Amino acid sequence: MKEAIPSALIAEQNEKLARDLHKDYDALGEKLSRTGLDIEQLTARAQAFELAVPSWGAGTGGTRFARFPGVGEPRNIFEKVEDCAVIHQLSGCTPLISPHFPWDQVEDFSELKQYADSYGMGWGSVNSNTFQDQPGQTHSYKYGSLSHTAEAVREQAVAHNLACIEWGRQLDSKALTVWVGDGSNHPGQQHFQRAFERYLDSARTIYSALPDDWEMHIEHKMFEPAFYSTVIQDWGSNILAAMELGDKCKSLVDLGHHAPNVNIEMIVSRLIQFKKLGGFHFNDSKYGDDDLDSGSLHPYQQFLIFNELVDAEYRQQDGFGPDYMLDQSHNVTDPIESLINSAVEVQRSYIKALVVDREALNSYQENNDALMASNTLKAAFNIDVSPILAMARLRGKGAIDPIAVYRASGYRAETGKKRPASGGSSSGIV
Numbered sequence: 001m002k003e004a005i006p007s008a009l010i011a012e013q014n015e016k017l018a019r020d021l022h023k024d025y026d027a028l029g030e031k032l033s034r035t036g037l038d039i040e041q042l043t044a045r046a047q048a049f050e051l052a053v054p055s056w057g058a059g060t061g062g063t064r065f066a067r068f069p070g071v072g073e074p075r076n077i078f079e080k081v082e083d084c085a086v087i088h089q090l091s092g093c094t095p096l097i098s099p100h101f102p103w104d105q106v107e108d109f110s111e112l113k114q115y116a117d118s119y120g121m122g123w124g125s126v127n128s129n130t131f132q133d134q135p136g137q138t139h140s141y142k143y144g145s146l147s148h149t150a151e152a153v154r155e156q157a158v159a160h161n162l163a164c165i166e167w168g169r170q171l172d173s174k175a176l177t178v179w180v181g182d183g184s185n186h187p188g189q190q191h192f193q194r195a196f197e198r199y200l201d202s203a204r205t206i207y208s209a210l211p212d213d214w215e216m217h218i219e220h221k222m223f224e225p226a227f228y229s230t231v232i233q234d235w236g237s238n239i240l241a242a243m244e245l246g247d248k249c250k251s252l253v254d255l256g257h258h259a260p261n262v263n264i265e266m267i268v269s270r271l272i273q274f275k276k277l278g279g280f281h282f283n284d285s286k287y288g289d290d291d292l293d294s295g296s297l298h299p300y301q302q303f304l305i306f307n308e309l310v311d312a313e314y315r316q317q318d319g320f321g322p323d324y325m326l327d328q329s330h331n332v333t334d335p336i337e338s339l340i341n342s343a344v345e346v347q348r349s350y351i352k353a354l355v356v357d358r359e360a361l362n363s364y365q366e367n368n369d370a371l372m373a374s375n376t377l378k379a380a381f382n383i384d385v386s387p388i389l390a391m392a393r394l395r396g397k398g399a400i401d402p403i404a405v406y407r408a409s410g411y412r413a414e415t416g417k418k419r420p421a422s423g424g425s426s427s428g429i430v
């Protein structure tokens with residue numbers, strides 16, 4: 001197995017912190033045991049937790065106004081694989097890469113798969129792109145893609161999604177994620193119902209091409225690039241489309257794609273209840289689709305979402321098993337550092353949700369004890385589970401302090417030399 005970061009360096013850095021970690025871990029274990037929790041079981045769950053990293057997240061994002069490229073940005077999917085391997089090696093919880101086409105399109109997908117295999121990396125959901133025009137493209141997506149008024153444009157968008165399924169099949173992916181930028185910028189511009197019908201017609205053709213063991217995930221988004229209406233605007237339109245298409249079609253929740261103050265954890269609960277939760281794009285936001293680092297602003301919201309997910313796990317809810325993925329745009333940080341941090345923050349929410357006393361919570365809910373129900377959640381949220389996460393990384397040959405090891409490795413300076421700026425990057429915001 002190829003090493004993105006020398007394992008000897010990780011071991012050397014871990015050595016310095018291992019003694020204190022064991023002390024903190026034992027103390028936390030003792031504290032948790034008082035409420036009947038086994039820290040070893042929690043650590044095993046942390047080790048089993050898997051999150052996909054978006055290939056496009058490895059490059060600097062940018063905004064509508066400007067993009068300030070970072071040093072040594074990946075110039076192609078092979079270099080993105082290398083960066084994703086760094087994130088996984090140090091964090092221990094991101095073994096999957098989610099590719100984006102055509103940005104990550106290659107001639108030989110078996111070569112790409114082998115390259116990822118050599119780093120121990122697999123492939124998550126494949127993402128299609130019909131929200132921008134590619135060089136040489138016959139029809140423009142300026143006025144939409146799967147829902148476009150012209151049949152030829154819709155056919156071109158469908159054909160691209162079918163190609164994505166085929167490329168994903170070669171990578172051994174198991175899901176297609178579809179987000180369209182289709183919508184309108186002016187009242188009256190688009191007939192809402194006809195646009196949605198055209199979308200469904202196109203999506204049916206894509207759905208019917210799914211391999212048996214695949215799922216199709218639909219991502220909704222309230223605005224941008226369309227600023228008045230979007231065809232798949234909210235979770236309502238999303239679940240309607242998913243129900244219309246069939247069992248293998250599910251909704252994907254991107255945390256930044258809702259109206260301000262929407263109760264996302266309740267949406268998650270509804271989707272779980274109707275077997276329609278396909279997956280997540282984790283990120284954080286303050287004003288809109290900000291694509292900030294996961295848990296950087298609203299860690300309690302992220303915890304409450306995981307509270308619903310763990311509740312479904314605990315109840316062994318039928319048809320439950322969403323894909324977890326990060327989807328962020330990094331403008332002022334090293335994307336590798338942001339993605340490591342974010343992966344750990346998402347994993348942290350999961351472990352905290354596992355700490356919730358579900359029997360007690362259930363009892364408080366049934367007896368309408370609002371204060372104690374809320375306190376039960378807060379009690380779990382307020383526990384610092386960092387030693388569990390660090391121990392999971394140590395046992396998985398990752399880093400106790402991933403950012404410190406990454407900085408000590410000199411990886412970014414090295415890529416700066418190996419990857420001179422190309423002037424363009426296939427990274428972006430989704």
Ligand SMILES: [Mn+2]
Binds near residue numbers: 219281327430
């Ligand atoms: Mn997204």
